[in-house]
Amino acid sequence: MYAICRATLLALLFMTASFFYGCSLYRPIVHEEVHGLGHFEFREAAEGLEGVVIGAPHGKSDRNSDRLAKAFSDLTGAGLVAAYGFKARRLSVSQPVVSLNPSPVAGGPLRQRSVFRDYRSILRKAAGGDVELYIGVHRSKEKDVADRIEVATSGLTFEEARALKETYDQIRDQLIKGRQIPRFIMRIEPLDRIRWRASGEKHHGILLSAAKGLNLRVPEFSSPEVAEGLYTQILSRWIETTIGLLRENPLKLPQIQVRLTDLGKFELLDSRRRLAGIVIGAPHGSYDEYTAEMAKRVSYQTGIAAVIAKGFTPTEAGGWRINVNRPTEKIPYSEGPELHSQRAREIYRTYKDLVFTASRGELNLYVDLHQYSTDSKIQVATVGISRKEARIIKMLYQEIRDRILGKQSENILPVDLVIEPLETIEIGAWAAKAEGILGLAKKSMHFELPSQHILATPEAQESYTRILAALLQEAVPFLLFREGRTVN
Secondary structure, three states: OOOOOHHHHHHHHHHHHHHHOOOOOOOOOEEEEEOOOEEEEEEOOOOOOOOEEEEEOOHHHHOOHHHHHHHHHHHHOOEEEEEEOOHHHOOEOOOOOOOOOOOOOOOOHHHHOEOHHHHHHHHHHHHOOOOOEEEEEEEEOOHHHOOEEEEEEEOOOHHHHHHHHHHHHHHHHHHHOOOOOOOOEEEEOOOOOOOOOOHHHHHOOHHHHOOEEEEEEEEOOOOHHHHHHHHHHHHHHHHHHHHHHHHHOOOOOOOOEEEEOOOEEEEEEOOOOOOOOEEEEEOOOOOOOOHHHHHHHHHHHHOOEEEEEEEOOOOOOOOOEEOOOOOEEEOOOOOOOOEEOHHHHHHHHHHHHHHHHHHOOOOOEEEEEEEEOOOOOEEEEEEOOOHHHHHHHHHHHHHHHHHHHHHHHHOOOOOOEEEOOOOOOOOOOHHHHHHOHHHHOOEEEEEEEEHHHHOOOHHHHHHHHHHHHHHHHHHHHHHHOOOOOOOO
16 A cells, blocks of 8 residues: 555655755754764754764764765755764763663763763753654675665654655665665564664664664674775765655654653654554563564554553663553562652543554553563453453454464463453553553453563564564454444
């Protein structure tokens, strides 16, 4: 449905180029020292491109990634930030030192081993406010990815990622035509699986602080003088077109609604099939790391709306975890009670409002995704689900699991499911039932996924995402549409 023809891509490319070309009237580059540990060089975005910034968090130490970033900024007019000297001191730039325990490191950058706050602050200067689109530039010397450009993303739909990939292929083939230059492929999330693990920047770092973000990892070139210059042109044009695609959305692709806060961000994915009353939630998308990705993929596969929260962990909240799906916070692993606070109430109110926005009115079924590490079964706490319904859900799960895993069960463990009120479970989600989002829907299912089995490998993650999506497709009609209508 969202395939983009070659002629459309060409028209879009030239439209975007004509719109942005000439915007990059060079603004002065500003030099800013940070605590005597290193420095940043930055310039503000050109008029009309406020909010768009290109970053090189490791400057020259990352094989001249700053030179690539500057070339991209020169062509597009996007803001520019490059960092120098921090890597030699082993200071993280594009993310804080992640802490999921109750004792975060306090003090200055040397004690925190990070200058992330300074980097984020300067990015906002270059953007002229909130960072609407961040494009990070990195280099790779790994031999097994020497044939590809990998793009880790945040805030992009599958359809947007597909459009960006097709645009890259078009520009690359156009500029390389007739030359003996290698054709590097592009692998881009969430459309493709990439080898580069950038979860720290997604869940706690700079991709958490931007509405949309793309981290590019560009390989070393075998013939640097020719290939480097040509791929600088290719990627510059691709970034130029990407800015237009994502900001103007001329192809009318589905987009994620993003709401930024000081402690994290929310992403709302509308139902692609206009299904009302049903929402998938991932309130702990960073703390329960893979649930954000799983909610996004299940939403795409089923057409059910989703709301994802990222951040709000001890890293962002001073040693506390804000619960998001209820108006409380707590120091993780402590025996103390959950505490009510003004910030927890505000964050819960935002999450709740987004869930009801996604449901398009009455909330008939809400599905919460979490992960845990103390057992090997999927535990499902429920609200409004009868024993008969629970028995059918369990039966459907077993049939779908066995069908999808098939012969893969030799490598991927077939995990059992226990569900209320049919069975007694360990994690009953009592707080979220009593004063949180689970109690606001007519029916709710709170999934706790065993991380050491379901989320241990990319293959297991992919298989159980398909299993959960198929389970919802089968169960939703039974739970909500007694007259036999389906979600298929």
